[in-house]
Amino acid sequence: MRKCIATVSVSGTLPEKLSAIAAAGFDGIELFENDLLACPLPPEEIRERVRDLGLLIDLYQPFRDFEAVPDERLAANLRRAEHKFQLMERLGADLLLVCSNVSPRAIGDDDLAAEHLRQLAVRAAEHGIRVAYEALAWGRHVSEYLHAWRIVRTADHPNLGVCLDSFHILSRGSDPIGIEAIPGQKIFFVQLSDAPPLAMDVLQWSRHYRCFPGQGSFDLAGLTIHALNAGYTGPLSLEVFNDVFRQADAARTAVDGMRSLIALEEALDGRTALPPPPEGFAFAELTMADLRPVGELLRALGFTHAGTHHSKPVELWAQGGARILLNAIGDEAELSAIGLQVADPASSVKRAEALLSPVLPRERDPEDARLDAVAAPDGAQMFFCGTEEPPEWLAEFSPFSPAGSAPGVITHIDHVALTQPLHYFDEAELFYRTVLCLRPHERLDMPDPYGLVRSRAMSSPGGAVRMVLNVANVGALDVPWQHVALATGDIMAVARRLREGLGGAGDIVLPIPGNYYDDLAARYDIGPALGQLRELDILYDRDEHGEFLHLYTVTIGRVFFEIVQRIGGYDGYGAANAPVRLAAQHAQHAGAA
């Protein structure tokens, strides 16, 4: 199917928008009127620019407040339309979007609306133009898509059809199955946008919070299937009003939109089996100028320096199924790459490339294992590794100590937490959902002393791979810390090792305020174990499925480690404790500064 996008969905001037849209591989655009008005190029030059970029103007929009008006208004509205038809001829556009009237002066009379739209279609036909009528969710009298179709059917003109907009249909809770009542050739256009589940005024929700398919909570594949079942053969077009996208880089937004449509097409096409989600973490890689501080910290956690890369300045640290690579490049410590165990790395790579996440160039020796990585929106590299044990790539590391593969008190990597750039949080969610096949959990707000942090976990179905994405929810809050959470079956043993083995854990474990434990005593009847938690700076959470014990190391560079013990079916990340943890981290940094 043709893939289109409304120019309002990306940032920039009209020429900048067109370039970004063409580069992302779209077939056509909806030309949004404000973008035209603000453009110094005359319509003929815009037409040429669009054509030279290999695009078409599939829709010109919007034309507002036309139908079901008092008689004296109709002439003015037809005159206004005539101007737009002439403009569209100059632009080479042959489909006009007419939104249902929102004016308080509009008349609630379907026959009058149909008669006016018929007159509009008659005039449009003289210019070879067709008119697509759309029910706005906040239309004065027409706000349901089937109501718009009833009026179009009554008007009964070949140049008049409906435009279906997923936001206007799904935001009202209308059932899209009724689309199948509309003959396909009368569906002139389908606009797709998603939206997060916000309980707010639908107009504000629509104008500020729309997002691309797969970034919100609407079932857009379901809606699109109804349109296909009805016989619709026109384009699938993205029309998103989003305050953040308006500020973001146009090229990235356009690629993000295209990725959302490709993923949507996959979901439409029952023949495409989605690849299985990753089965575990192969490794986490940290880069830093000086490996020693993190190496010492890992040793204190029970890790062994298990090998060194034969040609690169990379150390392998291992314990049980947890492998950490320390790469001596860059400056301060940061989490630069994640290895994911997938059943078939080659097909994962192929799928990533199909989803516009090209494989990153990687320098490797001929004898090195082939490991391909793609860039996540925050810049971290995601490697697709196989599931074989020991993994093939381990051969690149000269064994240093065989103890590294012995079972340890740390069993595996539980999750990694990555900080996202403000303008690309929706992009990140879509990337992790589609390219890495993880499922999103609920969005949470975590109070930091200096602002709220918005957080969303993404996980594979069994929880073998979990990632937490964090972002400042407004403005430019600096939340630079990333972390690797390591799973253990005995957090007390890890904590005691940190305390006893190093003569006081003051330098390694993040200290937790006593007030936190007083509150824990009030909330839960934990008994004598509370004293141990307090002594060992271990935090506690509980949900209906189980319990969660966790502690944090101090931060080195941009990175810290968390030790977690899941008891029973606890499926969260201790978000209730995040304010205490974030305050303690700021205190560590204020103390260090």
Next chain:
Amino acid sequence: MRKCIATVSVSGTLPEKLSAIAAAGFDGIELFENDLLACPLPPEEIRERVRDLGLLIDLYQPFRDFEAVPDERLAANLRRAEHKFQLMERLGADLLLVCSNVSPRAIGDDDLAAEHLRQLAVRAAEHGIRVAYEALAWGRHVSEYLHAWRIVRTADHPNLGVCLDSFHILSRGSDPIGIEAIPGQKIFFVQLSDAPPLAMDVLQWSRHYRCFPGQGSFDLAGLTIHALNAGYTGPLSLEVFNDVFRQADAARTAVDGMRSLIALEEALDGRTALPPPPEGFAFAELTMADLRPVGELLRALGFTHAGTHHSKPVELWAQGGARILLNAIGDEAELSAIGLQVADPASSVKRAEALLSPVLPRERDPEDARLDAVAAPDGAQMFFCGTEEPPEWLAEFSPFSPAGSAPGVITHIDHVALTQPLHYFDEAELFYRTVLCLRPHERLDMPDPYGLVRSRAMSSPGGAVRMVLNVANVGALDVPWQHVALATGDIMAVARRLREGLGGAGDIVLPIPGNYYDDLAARYDIGPALGQLRELDILYDRDEHGEFLHLYTVTIGRVFFEIVQRIGGYDGYGAANAPVRLAAQHAQHAGAA
């Protein structure tokens, strides 16, 4: 009345919050539990810190999900309360806030709720503690303040009363007059917060968008008067959950909160006559390294270089009632000061100081007129000038040309537009409303090619003084441009002067795309005047009261000028044309770069 603020209302760690709150002159705090839990200081030290700062802990909060629970839960809840009573003794706090139960397991039985709260009050009394019960707007069974009072009255214990929170009362549309049904001594606490008019889920609205009194749309003076009429003598306390305040500078937020309470007290006190609003602009002052480009632009607009300051590098440019000062300091041109004509400058200054906007230090010679200024939140200086004509301060300028006081085609300054820092937009609104006595208009969103700009006009009742405050609505959109709008009765004459007098206005007037005029022709039947608008790059708007013609100069440094002609009772600022203007300005800058 005592003035308090909840620690959650300002950013930082607890010690940082306490310092900021004390410095702003508050009498006490509501200690928010999360701030305590995240603080490494033990309760006794917090108590000491609070006392040393001259503060009291007027309230400890919140205690949640206590009442109307199944029997087996009550014991655990009382046990939890006992922990908090002990904590409060250590803190030296004697009032606990209990929010109405939001748990799905809460039982809808008022007698049971009363019995449980009575048991809580009995235990509290043993510690010398009182309990204030508050109806949360989203409480499971108790969400109305009068419902909370009914339960408290049934429980009938001297240590149990109600807490009134303006947000929970007004967000639901409850009439606050019912407060007068509650005996004053049973109102244990009053929490004040305002909120903008957002149609959204009340929980999200409450947790993210509250603001200080006078920054939203609630009638907080009205609510407070009901509490006073009821006989309430306790503190007025600010409790604000605001995503932006959480990131802002704590000291500024605390001062802003105190200013809101001082203004509220003024409104409560019928004896205080509010000062009259400013009657006009005395001048606008621009600073820049090189005066010539702006001087040439002003000359092209018909201004005369009417005088030079006797001791400072400042030029006075005048035309009709419009006076522009060009001050040769700084780097690129920016709008640095505004002179406002007020009836009694001394009393305006006194009031500004009472509202925590201290007079700025100013260097002046003994013979110079005394002109005092305060700093607006964006750093611009606001001078309080008298209304006498010619103004006293004009004597500081040696006459250069008497033509400056002759009537010109420009008659006066219509408005100035100032760019606000992201984190201080609410502060700015309160400053302009209270310190400068301007009234806020509706907030508007204006699409810029690279993001939305939120805009709010503030004006004196007759419109003699108008200011437009602009801010990026999310993230870090760079909207650096400020402007001075000059009023004329004949914009065509000004435009022709610019075109003819300088051999083509290409260098001075911002070019407006032809597509804009094609759309104007479609929307309005302007007739042949349209050709003139198009030729002269004049924009057009219309409302139910009249018409508006305006044009823009190019930008020099951070500043541009607008020429406006208001016809009839048009009261706006041509916001509909803002997207076209902003795109044209970006195009100018892209062309220059």
